[in-house]
Amino acid sequence: xxxxxxxxxxxxxxxxxxxxxxxxxxxxxxxxxxxxxxxxxxxxxxxxxxxxxxxxxxxxxxxxxxxxxxxxxxxxx
Numbered sequence: 001x002x003x004x005x006x007x008x009x010x011x012x013x014x015x016x017x018x019x020x021x022x023x024x025x026x027x028x029x030x031x032x033x034x035x036x037x038x039x040x041x042x043x044x045x046x047x048x049x050x051x052x053x054x055x056x057x058x059x060x061x062x063x064x065x066x067x068x069x070x071x072x073x074x075x076x077x
Contacts (some may be wrong), residue, residue: 032061037068051063
């Protein structure tokens with residue numbers, strides 16, 4: 001009886017794993033841009049220059065830079 005239970009358990013686990021690993025049709029997903037906030041700190045200028053020269057696009061990354069004059073990190077953004 002124990003042997004039969006073991007075989008049935010192994011069979012059910014195998015069937016569950018086969019159905020779980022079934023490859024479904026690929027779905028399209030929309031890539032959202034990477035939003036990067038910057039302030040007037042000079043250390044953040046390389047990111048701005050990289051976007052202007054197209055380095056992000058060359059690597060396939062869509063980056064959206066936006067300035068925050070009011071320091072959003074103080075407000076919790």
